[in-house]
Amino acid sequence: MEPADDEPDAALLAALRAGDLDAAGRLFRRHLEPLRRTAGAWARQPAERDDLVAETFARVFTIVRAGGGPQDELRPYLVVTLRNLVARWSRQRSRVELWATVPEAAAGGADELALHRSNARLVWSAYCTLPGRWRTVLWRTEAEGGTPTEVAPSLGLSPNSVSALAMRAREGLRQAYLQVQVPEAEDPGCREPRRRMGAWIRGALSPRRAAIVAEHVAGCPSCRLVTRGLVEANRELPGSAARLTG
Incomplete structure (x- = not known):
């Protein structure tokens, strides 16, 4: 044995x-x-x-x-x-x-x-990378379940502005959730493309920056493997932000 x-x-x-x-x-x-x-x-x-x-x-x-x-x-x-x-x-x-x-x-x-x-752990890590105002609106609306009308006074915004801010924050959380899954690159040439992969997978980069990342990934086997995993993770993301508590 x-x-x-x-x-x-x-x-x-x-x-x-x-x-x-x-x-x-x-x-x-x-x-x-x-x-x-x-x-x-x-x-x-x-x-x-x-x-x-x-x-x-x-x-x-x-x-x-x-x-x-x-x-x-x-x-x-x-x-x-x-x-x-x-x-x-x-x-x-x-x-x-x-x-x-x-x-x-x-x-x-x-x-x-x-x-x-x-x-x-991934969701919480992603949440912690967001700007403070995004974290606040996500916590108040997603974790605490507050409506835009209820949250508006504490943020000094109108309910419509809270809704718009929450929408941007949810998309930011999706991008951050993908980004925290990107491993650090040992090759210096991979570092900048990998830093933008979360936003790139979500289609949030400008055409010029998206083209730079796409060109690098096409010629880099290691980054293609990373991208493949991110694409699968992105398919899982629901229409609303991932839960902050569970």
């Missing part, structure tokens, strides 16, 4: 980024069965379940080897990627909500909780 593998995910992920393929095998063996149980909540046929799991690991390991992906715990990232694949493969939905209910898995809900916490 093989000895227990107690090396943390963070160390194995770092090794994989450095080119150690044995680390990928150890991560695969560690997370295979839990991910198969999670996949079983969506895919009832064993073949479909195994396809989902195999594709999930392949995508995540490709991103990690390119320098992106998780730094510490692999499981939440695997579950998010799996969910993204389910959303793409499904032909019964026209949109997948960012906070959609995850089917109950045989593992007793541990992966659902990890997924929720992972998303919550």
